Amino acid sequence: MTDLPRNQHIVASGLVAAVGLWITYVSYTAEPAAAFLFPRIISTVFVVLALWTFGKALMGRTRVGNGLSAEAVRNILPGLAVTLIFVFWAARALGFYTASTIAFFILLSLYDPAPHGEGRTWVRRIIITAGFLAVMYGLFAMLLNVFTPREIFF
Numbered sequence: 001m002t003d004l005p006r007n008q009h010i011v012a013s014g015l016v017a018a019v020g021l022w023i024t025y026v027s028y029t030a031e032p033a034a035a036f037l038f039p040r041i042i043s044t045v046f047v048v049l050a051l052w053t054f055g056k057a058l059m060g061r062t063r064v065g066n067g068l069s070a071e072a073v074r075n076i077l078p079g080l081a082v083t084l085i086f087v088f089w090a091a092r093a094l095g096f097y098t099a100s101t102i103a104f105f106i107l108l109s110l111y112d113p114a115p116h117g118e119g120r121t122w123v124r125r126i127i128i129t130a131g132f133l134a135v136m137y138g139l140f141a142m143l144l145n146v147f148t149p150r151e152i153f154f
Helices: 004-029 033-058 070-094 096-111 119-143
Strands: none
Touching (some): 004 033, 070 096
16 A cells, blocks of 8 residues: 555656647648747657656656645546636637637636635636736747647637
């Protein structure tokens, strides 16, 4: 039973490293190359850190946490489901900004501890989501000038 946290670190960091390798591969093989400059930089840094973490877990040098409890996994699953839907379907089908806004609003609503029965908390969530959309648009369209999946509405 004492190996459970170590095994969880190995499995979790291995999965993250595998996803990082896949994303890095896609960013380096996708065309047009100019559209993927930013993803290449970010994915390369991400995969290096993920592989480093995976290596530390394999060597048993990870010194944080006691593993994930069943309750923690139950708390993570809804967010993971929203993220997977966003990555594998919504961003392409609805467009980057529309899907990001919907996903952010859902995640904020799921994990916000404020009561869900009060109107003012929903207004606050909408305002926070609108601010998030403005930051996303400013970052990707204006500052980084990167291509994003075409929007459903325009």
